[in-house]
Amino acid sequence: MYDVIVIGGGPGGSVAAKKCAQSGLKTLLLERKKLPRDKVCSGMVMGPWANDIIAQEFGTIPPEILTDPPQLFGHMMHVPGIPPQQIQYKTPLAWRKDLDFWMIRIAREEGVEMLEGTRVIETDQKAATCTVTLMEGKKPREISTRYVIGADGGASAVRKSLFPQLRVQYSVPIRECYDGELDLEKDYFHWFFPKHRARPRFCLNHKGDRFLIEGAGIKELRNEINQILSQYGFDPDKKALWKDGCLIPRLHKSLISGSFSPARGNVLLIGDAAGLLFPITFEGIGTALKSGLLAADSIAQSIREGGEAAGIYLRKLSEILTPGTINWN
Numbered sequence: 103m104y105d106v107i108v109i110g111g112g113p114g115g116s117v118a119a120k121k122c123a124q125s126g127l128k129t130l131l132l133e134r135k136k137l138p139r140d141k142v143c144s145g146m147v148m149g150p151w152a153n154d155i156i157a158q159e160f161g162t163i164p165p166e167i168l169t170d171p172p173q174l175f176g177h178m179m180h181v182p183g184i185p186p187q188q189i190q191y192k193t194p195l196a197w198r199k200d201l202d203f204w205m206i207r208i209a210r211e212e213g214v215e216m217l218e219g220t221r222v223i224e225t226d227q228k229a230a231t232c233t234v235t236l237m238e239g240k241k242p243r244e245i246s247t248r249y250v251i252g253a254d255g256g257a258s259a260v261r262k263s264l265f266p267q268l269r270v271q272y273s274v275p276i277r278e279c280y281d282g283e284l285d286l287e288k289d290y291f292h293w294f295f296p297k298h299r300a301r302p303r304f305c306l307n308h309k310g311d312r313f314l315i316e317g318a319g320i321k322e323l324r325n326e327i328n329q330i331l332s333q334y335g336f337d338p339d340k341k342a343l344w345k346d347g348c349l350i351p352r353l354h355k356s357l358i359s360g361s362f363s364p365a366r367g368n369v370l371l372i373g374d375a376a377g378l379l380f381p382i383t384f385e386g387i388g389t390a391l392k393s394g395l396l397a398a399d400s401i402a403q404s405i406r407e408g409g410e411a412a413g414i415y416l417r418k419l420s421e422i423l424t425p426g427t428i429n430w431n
């Protein structure tokens with residue numbers, strides 16, 4: 103019997119598990135893949151939430167965790183017909199497999215137990231006990247706990263168990279990784295808006311001797327991508343080293359309106375699982391970390407004061423979901 107089971111080993115899951123363990127709670131972290139594992143993500147540590155929480159809870163990101171360049175000067179916006187516009191903002195840059203693995207190691211040093219290669223298929227709660235059913239290899243296994251934190255990403259199994267009737271629309275970003283570099287400033291993250299609109303768009307950034315093309319409109323914008331990037335030395339016939347993608351739940355309106363509340367009983371959703379991504383940029387590291395801290399604090403308060411954790415957590419979340427109350431940046 104655990105006090106807390108955290109499902110998902112990203113930044114939000116790591117910080118939530120770490121804080122729970124530091125509070126003296128018996129905490130288990132479940133990760134679907136073997137570590138270190140890759141994740142489709144720009145790897146930018148954007149904004150005060152992400153940077154401040156990482157510094158406070160994990161310390162300075164070690165140089166070996168960061169890429170080349172280790173830090174971006176900012177963002178470059180490319181719109182046809184006008185010169186590129188710069189937004190200056192220093193942003194650490196990493197591969198997510200390295201960043202996440204570093205955070206998980208620190209969480210384990212604080213007493214978090216961990217199981218890798220375990221796929222959660224269902225979460226159930228009855229009275230004061232939650233049951234997590236997972237697959238270890240080909241065998242199902244049930245583990246009991248008082249609290250569950252679902253940090254298992256956009257296609258969250260915990261969310262599906264908690265809200266089986268919820269209909270979620272998804273954005274499906276694609277990432278293509280290529281060998282070499284283009285004639286674009288490596289110290290900037292480049293945003294391209296070929297349709298003069300926020301979407302569809304694509305992005306490009308360099309990491310070491312590779313560059314990545316990312317975006318939810320990759321297939322739709324294939325001709326525009328080839329035409330635009332050819333100006334910077336891109337060969338449209340060049341084969342990508344790999345292509346992958348992910349699911350981003352589009353739950354912003356439901357969260358703001360209150361028609362979807364990412365918690366029930368003693369099961370709390372954080373980060374992508376809760377749909378907590380910044381609008382427009384869809385950056386999720388900062389919101390995952392912030393909601394992970396709120397979830398851990400809510401569980402600690404629930405234990406002190408009694409009552410379910412969901413109500414406490416949702417009140418804390420409302421402070422950052424109310425338009426005009428707190429700037430999500």
